[in-house]
Amino acid sequence: MGLFGKTGLAGIIHRIFGKKHAKIGIYGPPNVGKTTLANRILMDWTGEIMGTVSEIPHETRTAKWKRNIKIENGSSSLYFDIVDTPGIATKIDYKDFMNTYGLSRKEARQRAKEATEGVIESIRWLEEVDGVILVMDSTQDPFTQVNVTILGNLEARNLPVLIAANKIDMEDASPATLKAAFPQHPVVPISALTGYNTDTLYSTMVKHFGKRRWWKRR
Amino acid sequence: MTYTMVKRQRKSISINLVSKQKLDKLSSQEKLDFILREIRQGKVLVLEQGLTPLEQTALIEKTMKEIEEDAFIGIEMDGYLAEDKATLFKRLFGVIRKPGLTVIGPADLIKTIRKDENIIQTEILAERGV
Numbered sequence: 517m518g519l520f521g522k523t524g525l526a527g528i529i530h531r532i533f534g535k536k537h538a539k540i541g542i543y544g545p546p547n548v549g550k551t552t553l554a555n556r557i558l559m560d561w562t563g564e565i566m567g568t569v570s571e572i573p574h575e576t577r578t579a580k581w582k583r584n585i586k587i588e589n590g591s592s593s594l595y596f597d598i599v600d601t602p603g604i605a606t607k608i609d610y611k612d613f614m615n616t617y618g619l620s621r622k623e624a625r626q627r628a629k630e631a632t633e634g635v636i637e638s639i640r641w642l643e644e645v646d647g648v649i650l651v652m653d654s655t656q657d658p659f660t661q662v663n664v665t666i667l668g669n670l671e672a673r674n675l676p677v678l679i680a681a682n683k684i685d686m687e688d689a690s691p692a693t694l695k696a697a698f699p700q701h702p703v704v705p706i707s708a709l710t711g712y713n714t715d716t717l718y719s720t721m722v723k724h725f726g727k728r729r730w731w732k733r734r
Numbered sequence: 735m736t737y738t739m740v741k742r743q744r745k746s747i748s749i750n751l752v753s754k755q756k757l758d759k760l761s762s763q764e765k766l767d768f769i770l771r772e773i774r775q776g777k778v779l780v781l782e783q784g785l786t787p788l789e790q791t792a793l794i795e796k797t798m799k800e801i802e803e804d805a806f807i808g809i810e811m812d813g814y815l816a817e818d819k820a821t822l823f824k825r826l827f828g829v830i831r832k833p834g835l836t837v838i839g840p841a842d843l844i845k846t847i848r849k850d851e852n853i854i855q856t857e858i859l860a861e862r863g864v
Contacts, residue, residue, distance in 0.1 A: 604794065605794075605808070606794055606808050606810065606811055607797075607801075607807050607808025607809060607841035608801055608807065608808055609808070609842070610803060625803060628801075628803070632798040632801050633798075635794065635795070635798045636795050639794065639795045640795075642791070657848075657849070659849050659850070661790075661810075661811050661812050661813075661846075664787075664815065665787055665790040665791055666791075667787075668786070668787025668788075668790070668815055669787040669788055669790070669791045672786070672787050
């Protein structure tokens with residue numbers, strides 16, 4: 517249970533100095549490892565998993581939500597609701613699923629239809645979250661329009677964002693490129709697949725999303 | 735901005751340069767309607783001043799609603815946002831970055847090859863036929 521309702525000295529201190537409960541959306545383009553990261557967070561702190569992962573893009577086509585995950589960082593902790601969102605894209609062609617991934621026409625059409633609905637759902641969730649972990653593939657060019665659009669949107673909403681530079685277990689990963697590209701936001705290099713450096717991610721989550729933001733508009 | 739013609743199967747491809755004044759006269763919703771209408775007609779637009787991040791997100795949402803099998807697979811969009819220094823006011827109330835030069839078109843017609851702080855390199859894939 518979150519600590520919003522908690523009374524007493526601890527509750528007062530938390531209200532003055534910071535949040536104890538935050539709803540965090542995991543966002544990013546398709547196939548950057550959002551669900552792998554959500555699974556990693558859940559496995560590390562609850563022993564559960566969020567959803568299935570696949571090499572075929574748009575595996576997650578509806579947002580999945582787990583509540584009240586307690587993440588600790590030394591003596592401090594924060595309760596999170598984690599929302600794993602479908603990948604955001606500007607184009608979806610069912611033929612890609614057929615030609616590149618070998619799906620049947622029927623499967624490809626269904627996947628494409630659900631993927632478009634998933635993108636819409638992801639965008640609508642932006643209204644509901646307190647902060648965002650933006651997952652980027654550190655083997656890819658960070659200046660994609662989806663990354664830039666999501667970041668610009670979050671900045672306009674004044675929502676805190678933490679960039680998870682994922683897939684650093686890959687040979688051609690370059691998390692330094694991401695850090696250089698987005699110096700205004702915390703960037704944590706991780707491998708959601710192997711769990712490498714997720715301790716740093718968790719401590720950064722507690723610090724970054726637990727900050728008191730008295731200027732927050734929503 | 736560099737355009738590379740990959741195949742020349744089309745008789746012509748319309749690339750419209752849209753002035754800031756034209757878009758300034760439109761509301762956000764009218765801008766999105768205008769842009770999607772043009773794109774769905776197979777035009778590539780170069781906007782002197784593009785869309786704000788909130789408008790871009792709304793455009794993506796609207797695009798998803800309009801995707802049709804074999805007719806419209808979505809958009810390709812790339813542009814710049816003006817650099818903004820995080821003043822105290824902006825930290826308090828959110829940073830609305832001003833949009834800059836933007837190229838936008840049908841996803842089956844254009845493809846961004848490379849983008850850095852100075853150049854957006856876009857290929858026009860003239861495979862769809864006019």
